[in-house]
Structures are given as C-alpha cells and as structure tokens.
Amino acid sequence: MAPPNNRRPGFSKRAQYSIFASYLLGILGAVLGLLLLLVSFIDPRGFSALRTIGAEAIAPVSKTLSEFGSLTGNAGDQISAYFNAASKNADMQQELEQNRIEILEARALRQENDRLKRLLKLDEEIPDSIAMARLISSTASSARRIATLGVGSSSGLEPGQPVRSPEGLVGRILETGPTTARVLLVSDSKNVTPVQRASDSLPAFATGRGDGTVDIQPINIGTNPFKGGDLLITSGSGGLYSPGIPVAVVIRKTETGAIGRVLANPAKVSHAIVQPIFQAETVRQIEENPVDDLEEETGE
Structure with a gap:
C-alpha cells in the first residue's frame, strides 16, 4: 500500500532538521539585527565601523554583479543596434540624398543671384537700356x-x-x-x-x-x-x-x-x-x- 501524500514533517527527520534550522537562522537574524540596532544607538562610531567592514566585505561581490549587469546591458544594446542598423542606414541615406538636393539647389540659387547681380550692374552701366x-x-x-x-x-x-x-x-x-x-x-x-x-x-x-x-x-x-x-x-x-x-x-x-x-x-x-x-x-x-x-x- 502506497504511503499517503499528506505526510507531516514528523515522519521525516530531514524535514524536521530543515524546519529547525530555518527557525534557528530566523531567530539568530532577528537577534543580530536587534544587537546592531542597539549598537547604533549606544555606540554610533562603532556601528559605523561595522558598516564599513560589511561594505568592504561585500564589495567584490557587488563589483562582480555590477560588471555582469554592465556586460549584459552592453550586449543588449549591441544586439538592438544590429537589428536597427538597416533602418538607420536607410534613414541616413535618405537624409544624405535630401541634403545633396538642398546643396544643389543652393548652388543653383547662388549662380542665379550672381548672374542677376552682374546684369543689374550692367544695367546701371548702360543708362539707355530699354x-x-x-x-x-x-x-x-x-x-x-x-x-x-x-x-x-x-x-x-x-x-x-x-x-x-x-x-x-x-x-x-x-x-x-x-x-x-x-x-x-x-x-x-x-x-x-x-x-x-x-x-x-x-x-x-x-x-x-x-x-x-x-x-x-x-x-x-x-x-x-x-x-x-x-x-x-x-x-x-x-x-x-x-x-x-x-x-x-x-x-x-x-x-x-x-x-x-x-x-x-x-x-x-x-x-x-x-x-x-x-x-x-x-x-x-x-x-x-x-x-x-x-x-x-x-x-x-
């Protein structure tokens, strides 16, 4: 006959030890937090030193996680840039063509203005023009x-x-x-x-x-x-x-x-x-x- 699915932890020593360890860690954490709180009120300088020591201890881990996040972020940007390169290239080509047209129009207008200036000067030099x-x-x-x-x-x-x-x-x-x-x-x-x-x-x-x-x-x-x-x-x-x-x-x-x-x-x-x-x-x-x-x- 198969054992029932709703077995209580009391039937397993491993489960009992796990529950006991979690309770113990929770109590120790609470006690440690209380002690740190008391130290922060009683001796702020000592608490600051403890905080500095803690920051120094976890600095390598924080640095590693930060670099990993930066690498994943850069990789994401590079992947996004790769997929957006075609559309950006098309936009740049269109903008370049538009600028080229505007440059040609500006040159044509400048040449036309130069011709008109010369013509007006010629008209001033020839007072009897019709x-x-x-x-x-x-x-x-x-x-x-x-x-x-x-x-x-x-x-x-x-x-x-x-x-x-x-x-x-x-x-x-x-x-x-x-x-x-x-x-x-x-x-x-x-x-x-x-x-x-x-x-x-x-x-x-x-x-x-x-x-x-x-x-x-x-x-x-x-x-x-x-x-x-x-x-x-x-x-x-x-x-x-x-x-x-x-x-x-x-x-x-x-x-x-x-x-x-x-x-x-x-x-x-x-x-x-x-x-x-x-x-x-x-x-x-x-x-x-x-x-x-x-x-x-x-x-x-």
Whole structure:
C-alpha cells in the first residue's frame, strides 16, 4: 500500500532538521539585527565601523554583479543596434540624398543671384537700356537659332535692337509681339556681326554656324592673323551694335580665318538687356539704300 501524500514533517527527520534550522537562522537574524540596532544607538562610531567592514566585505561581490549587469546591458544594446542598423542606414541615406538636393539647389540659387547681380550692374552701366527680361526659351536642334524674350512691343521693343547679357552679345530683336519678342541669336547662320579683335582692333565679320560657334573672317582677305584665345568684340560698324560688346573667343584657326565660341550661351543666360540701336539713322539709311546683303533682314 502506497504511503499517503499528506505526510507531516514528523515522519521525516530531514524535514524536521530543515524546519529547525530555518527557525534557528530566523531567530539568530532577528537577534543580530536587534544587537546592531542597539549598537547604533549606544555606540554610533562603532556601528559605523561595522558598516564599513560589511561594505568592504561585500564589495567584490557587488563589483562582480555590477560588471555582469554592465556586460549584459552592453550586449543588449549591441544586439538592438544590429537589428536597427538597416533602418538607420536607410534613414541616413535618405537624409544624405535630401541634403545633396538642398546643396544643389543652393548652388543653383547662388549662380542665379550672381548672374542677376552682374546684369543689374550692367544695367546701371548702360543708362539707355530699354528693358531687362528673362529668356523664356531658345532653339537647340532647329536649323535656326532663335530665342524668345519675355517682353515685347508694349515695353518699347522694336526689330533690330541689340540684346546682350553680362557675358556678351546674345543677338538682335527679329520680331515683336505685345509681350514677347523673338531674338535672332549670334550663332544663327543668317546673322552676320561686325567685330574686331580686342587686342588691336583688327576688323572682321562673325557669321553664325548654327552650333553655338561663329565663323570669323578677316576683312583683309589673304591674311589670317587669328590665334586661339583672341577675344572678338563688336566694332560698331553698320550702326546696329554699340562697340565693345564681347561676342566670341577664338578656339581654333582655319585656312581662311578662325572658329570662335559664342560667349553668351542662351542655354546658360537667364536674363538679358535690350539696348537701343547704336546709330538708328545710319541703320535706316542702309535699309533704305542697301549696298550689300550682309545686314539685310532675315526671316524664316
């Protein structure tokens, strides 16, 4: 027959000894606590010494437990950082991309401000300027090189008036509407600009090539004095453009002249100034009594 499950401790000496030891330890602990309490009241200095001794005794254990807790805490942080690394990396990549976009926008705004400052300074230097406006568009693949200006006849624009930017000559007004105007660019193949070399006033003609460059031909046929880096400016001949406006810089020589790069690239020019015709009376006389077709009106 199996023994009952609810046996009392009296049937087991081991259980009796365990209960007796626990009672004994409890009584000893209570007595020890009482003694320490009495010592703290009777002799505080002696109690302080006992407390110091106790702290020194358990210091190694406390230190070991503290280091163990620190290690487990660091390990937990490292595990958490490992699992969060992917999301943090994605956030950092997104933030980096946003910062890169903002930097590019800031650079673009700074360049735009620099261009506007140069244009305003140019407008102050040219008191007889008619209007200042934005270049709305320009042809890039068409056979003709024509740009659209954001002002028209309502602002006093007329065909033939020069258009320039801080970089140099853009072209001349070809047609006008009430609020827009078409500009025949210097690089158009039908546009011939009287120029001269800035260093020694050597006269020449700059004819557009339709690709952002001009063909430079000296007036004195048979001579080719041009070299790379020569700056060509308007000469004032013909009475259309005032002298001294930068037009192009020579990039290479040819058998009969040179090829020049137009300084005022319409793709990079945001704003332009419209000037009056340099010598309107002279231009009117040439139109009424044409001698050659170098400056005759171009159309599509």
